[in-house]
Amino acid sequence: MEIKLITDHREDYFEWLLLADEQKELVEAYLYQGDMWALDDAGVKTVCIVIFKDEYTCELKNLATLPSYQGKGYGKKMIQYLFSYYSSQYRYMEVGTGDSPKTIPFYEKCGFKRDHILPNFFLDHYDHLIIEDGVLLKDMIYLKKEL
């Protein structure tokens, strides 16, 4: 298993990024920002982007594991690798997500804690309503981890 930086042809992973964020324009806005990472285990299984918010804080964006490989530990391995990689340069890592039972418990299991919310983010920035597990996503929940 290898976790590697993707420097060229990031658009090849666009479909993966859409698994984590359905709004194309938002993905396009940060596709070429920050670092793109891929976890490869006999083929790429998990992809994400890390952007840099300020001198202390980096932000995890669009973590996505291919559906048929979810629940096998790949997402957590990627996050643990990123905690270690960025700990020498940044004090905190943040991640923003909908208030969904599909993502919040996963990030909490990886060590993030709820920090702040952006009220109505999904209603204001998405061109359609997003319903996950029967829950309408409204606020963006930010979780944070000290590195």
Ligand SMILES: CC(C)(COP(=O)(O)OP(=O)(O)OC[C@H]1O[C@@H](n2cnc3c(N)ncnc32)[C@H](O)[C@@H]1OP(=O)(O)O)[C@@H](O)C(=O)NCCC(=O)NCCS
């Ligand atoms: C969320 C996502 C990235 C998790 O990746 P993954 O590779 O499936 O997660 P892992 O297998 O590494 O899970 C790590 C741990 O979290 C737990 N976990 C994962 N999803 C969970 C959930 N919905 N509820 C509770 N626990 C969960 C796993 O059981 C595992 O626990 P363990 O360490 O005790 O074994 C993946 O489901 C995904 O790609 N979803 C679609 C895209 C998406 O929504 N991305 C997030 C955008 S904010």
